[in-house]
Amino acid sequence: xxxxxRTAYPHFNKSLSQKELASCYALSDNELTFIxxxxxxxxxxxxxxIRLKTRQHLGYFITFxxxxxxxxxxIATQLNLPENFRLIxxxxxxxxxxxxxxxxRQYLDSHLFTQQARQNIVSLIHQSAxxxxxxxxxxxxxxxxLSKKNIELPAFSTLKRLASHxxxxxxxxxxxxxxxxxxxxxxxxxxxxxxxxxGELTTRFTWVKQTPxxxxxxxxxxxxxxxxxxxxxxxxxxxxxxxxxxxxxxxAAEATAYAIGDMRGIRNKPKLYTLLLSLLFLTQSTxxxxxxxxxxxxxxxxxHSAQEKLRIMQExxxxxxxxxxxxxxxxxxxxPETDTDEALGKHVRKIMTAQGGLAALSSLxxxxxxxxxxxxLPFLWKFHTVNRSVIFQLLNVIQLHSSTQDCSLINALAxxxxxxxxxxxxxxxxxxxxxxxxxxxxxxxxxENGHPFFNRRALEVCVFLHLAEALQCGDIYVEYxxxxxxxxxxxxxxxxxxxxxxAYCQSLSLPDSGPAFITALQKQLVLAAEKTDNDFxxxxxxxxxxxxxxxLKRAGTSSTPEELEQFKKAIYDRMPExxxxxxxxxxxxxxxxxxxxxxxxxxxxxxxxxARGYLFTVFxxxxxxxxxxxxxxxxxxxxxxxxRRINTQHTNAAKLQSALEEIIENYARFDLPSFWGKRNVAxxxxxxxxxxxxxxxxxxxxxxxxxxxxxxxIYPVNISHYSVILSPVASGKRCISLMLYCLTSLSINPIHxxxxxxxxxxxxxxxxxxxxxxxxxx
Numbered sequence: 001x002x003x004x005x006r007t008a009y010p011h012f013n014k015s016l017s018q019k020e021l022a023s024c025y026a027l028s029d030n031e032l033t034f035i036x037x038x039x040x041x042x043x044x045x046x047x048x049x050i051r052l053k054t055r056q057h058l059g060y061f062i063t064f065x066x067x068x069x070x071x072x073x074x075i076a077t078q079l080n081l082p083e084n085f086r087l088i089x090x091x092x093x094x095x096x097x098x099x100x101x102x103x104x105r106q107y108l109d110s111h112l113f114t115q116q117a118r119q120n121i122v123s124l125i126h127q128s129a130x131x132x133x134x135x136x137x138x139x140x141x142x143x144x145x146l147s148k149k150n151i152e153l154p155a156f157s158t159l160k161r162l163a164s165h166x167x168x169x170x171x172x173x174x175x176x177x178x179x180x181x182x183x184x185x186x187x188x189x190x191x192x193x194x195x196x197x198x199g200e201l202t203t204r205f206t207w208v209k210q211t212p213x214x215x216x217x218x219x220x221x222x223x224x225x226x227x228x229x230x231x232x233x234x235x236x237x238x239x240x241x242x243x244x245x246x247x248x249x250x251x252a253a254e255a256t257a258y259a260i261g262d263m264r265g266i267r268n269k270p271k272l273y274t275l276l277l278s279l280l281f282l283t284q285s286t287x288x289x290x291x292x293x294x295x296x297x298x299x300x301x302x303x304h305s306a307q308e309k310l311r312i313m314q315e316x317x318x319x320x321x322x323x324x325x326x327x328x329x330x331x332x333x334x335x336p337e338t339d340t341d342e343a344l345g346k347h348v349r350k351i352m353t354a355q356g357g358l359a360a361l362s363s364l365x366x367x368x369x370x371x372x373x374x375x376x377l378p379f380l381w382k383f384h385t386v387n388r389s390v391i392f393q394l395l396n397v398i399q400l401h402s403s404t405q406d407c408s409l410i411n412a413l414a415x416x417x418x419x420x421x422x423x424x425x426x427x428x429x430x431x432x433x434x435x436x437x438x439x440x441x442x443x444x445x446x447x448e449n450g451h452p453f454f455n456r457r458a459l460e461v462c463v464f465l466h467l468a469e470a471l472q473c474g475d476i477y478v479e480y481x482x483x484x485x486x487x488x489x490x491x492x493x494x495x496x497x498x499x500x501x502x503a504y505c506q507s508l509s510l511p512d513s514g515p516a517f518i519t520a521l522q523k524q525l526v527l528a529a530e531k532t533d534n535d536f537x538x539x540x541x542x543x544x545x546x547x548x549x550x551x552l553k554r555a556g557t558s559s560t561p562e563e564l565e566q567f568k569k570a571i572y573d574r575m576p577e578x579x580x581x582x583x584x585x586x587x588x589x590x591x592x593x594x595x596x597x598x599x600x601x602x603x604x605x606x607x608x609x610x611a612r613g614y615l616f617t618v619f620x621x622x623x624x625x626x627x628x629x630x631x632x633x634x635x636x637x638x639x640x641x642x643x644r645r646i647n648t649q650h651t652n653a654a655k656l657q658s659a660l661e662e663i664i665e666n667y668a669r670f671d672l673p674s675f676w677g678k679r680n681v682a683x684x685x686x687x688x689x690x691x692x693x694x695x696x697x698x699x700x701x702x703x704x705x706x707x708x709x710x711x712x713x714i715y716p717v718n719i720s721h722y723s724v725i726l727s728p729v730a731s732g733k734r735c736i737s738l739m740l741y742c743l744t745s746l747s748i749n750p751i752h753x754x755x756x757x758x759x760x761x762x763x764x765x766x767x768x769x770x771x772x773x774x775x776x777x778x
Contacts, residue, residue: 002602004156005595006136008143010058012068014590017669021074024057031107032078038103042081044096049075050087051100056108059146060153061101064089105152113146113154118162121145125163129170133250135602138163167602174247175270178239182273189234190276194264203260204233205276208283211290220294220390227287228397236277236284237480251278253600257649285482291394292471292484298387299468302461306379313379317368324364327355377443380461391464392420399479400467403486408432409470412463419456426453436462581619588615591666593659597650605650608637617646 004011013020027035027049035052039045053075054062064072064087076085104110111117121142128141139159146153153159182190193205208230212222240248255263255275266272330351338344352358395417402410408431415431429445429452436444444458470476477486492500505512511520536542541553588594594614598605607613616638620630627643634643667673 002135002139002160002598002604003595005592007139007156009139009153009156009159010060012058012066012071016068016070020669021070025053025071025074027053027075027078034107035079042079042085043087044100045079046072046076046081046085046087047093047096048100048103049079051097052104052107055101055104055110055152058153061104108150110150110152113152117146117149117151118154121159122162122166125166126170129167130174131244131246133246133602135160135163135167138167171271174243175268175274178243178277179270179273181239186234187273190273193233193276194260205260205263205279208279209256220291220298220387221393223287223291223294224390224393224397227284227291230280230284230287231397233280234277236281239277240281248278248281250600251275252282253652255279257600259645285480288398288478288481289483292398292478292481295391295394296468296471298391299465302380302383302387303376303465305383306376307374309379309382310374310376320364320368324361324368327351327361375439377439377458377461380465381457384461384464388460392417398481400476401479401486402475403477403488404475406435406475409435409463409466409476412459413467416460416463422456425456427456427459428452429454433459433462435466580623581615584615584619587663591663593662596655596658596662597646598655599649607642607646613638613642613646614650617643617651621647 016024031049031052035045035048039048050064050067050072051061054067054071072087076082105112124145125138125142128138132138132141139156142159142163143153193208194203196203212226213219251274255278258275263272263275266275331348334347335344338347352361355361395413400410400413412431412433412435419427426446426448433441433444433454440462444455444462446453446455467476471478471484474487478484502512505517511517541555543551543553545551588611594611597610597614605613612635616630616634620626620643627640627647630643631638631640
């Protein structure tokens, strides 16, 4: 069902570096004393030492034939044994082998894998199977329990068999639980998804898996229609009460990977219906995400188009502004020459008449002033009309709710929808729009005969733009969505947070009480301010002018060394030419990255040679060859259909990312990354990213002089194959998770690493970073 490489089950790598040998198989003074006290001969010392260290590192005893020679040689060297010293085969001294195992257990205070331990991990695996789907994860749960209890690990086949059995039991329970309330008409509806209706070319099941194209304006209406049709098939949400989302996602992935023939071949009806319901559940939520994302993109495009139109109009009005300034100059030039206001007024009227009269000049002034102060609001409606009908269609098929007590935006949206077909330019001001800024109020609100009204078009654009902002920041959520769901439902209960508070604060060296926390932050602020003041005289990159405005000097470029081309030529001369397929094969041989690929169900791949099939799939699709071209150059057992099934059913973006991380982790084991520099040096590069105003995440940026944040790239000098992009908005948790993975995979303490950054980065480029050092599985 799953290979040992995909789990945390300890086993020997194909090759061990000297650093790994020293960290895992170095004998301490206590261990050397223990070995010499319980043995007499050199053979016995080596036998016991190997038993002790392999049991200590692996968690179970292993036969001598499975131990790499480098491990035996490394341990023998520590015992001052000759290099050609050989082990006595186990079969020749079984009593000694048995005795040394007992001694090793006593020294390590470990326990045998008893029937009680077996029952405990069976119960643990069974409980975990309700939330975990990958068999490797279930095996890892058992390994974690056995490791904490210091229990000797059983054979991997035992754990694999237990995980497979309990996983199947849980899945059968879930199949029955999900489908027990399924009515006969609903079963018929699901069965009809696998049939081809008269006049159609494909089944509805195939239609559900296929998307109408990228979520662009051209396909926006198709996506909205698709969402309405999906909602009309069946509502699957009521069937999944109490079922973990991870299980729904796994069942949906399994259904997506299956072809129509595979689905028709499932004889277990509860399983078939569960897969179809899960597919509908996930497809409905992802379709909602797509249409909402498209809506956000369209509103952003509207704003950018209006701003571009404003820029063009400002360029166009430059001549008009110069003309009006010339008129003012003529008035000012004549003013000193006259002593009476009457004469000055006559001359001004004469000038105005010569330039077209008061009405023409007033029109020019109004036209120019409309574009002042970067006021692009009047240009929004022209670009919004393209999206208008589709947006209203979208609002009819989704349910929006406020995640706060302020429902003014929801009420304003309902008011706009109520006047969707109204043609009047103004409508009564019967709704509160306090969520809008003062500029929006001036643009939307009008008065006529003392009564307040709204500019209908301005109100509609205002509400839709604020709706887009609220969806992005979580103030408004979409019911039954995934990316735009209510974030509060994903938060930990307050009681659970209080349980973690003490350990969390301790890991960050922060007090766990409110008053002490405030005092600590105030102290940090004072110390940071004092350090900044003390470092200022020596900082040649930062200055403050006479008006108090801070400035950062532009970093100069360094000249390219003359020897660089010679160095590059020497490197290329020493690098032999390699074929890409050979490179992939060699990397697969040493890292076994193909272990991350496999069916969505977690079953073992039913391929004669999985490694070869995965290798050609990665090569073909990585080089953008496709199935037909790759199959024409591959061996006979690799055909187009095999490559297609592997690509659709055995791989996805997450599995490819896991394979990439496997390669990076193995690359970090080499000496080459350590040549780039020390571990306490890092380089940070930043690019300005505009943020909306009144945002708690943004500040006035010193270098750019505007409101916004930094898109930060961190380059650890000695592991520069990592480039971590940190964005302070939207997906900050995912970016921080990626950074934590990069650091912890190389045994670097993230808290210590950020302390390094604070010490090394220019103090005027610092930014606050907060995270929890250990993220929960959610």
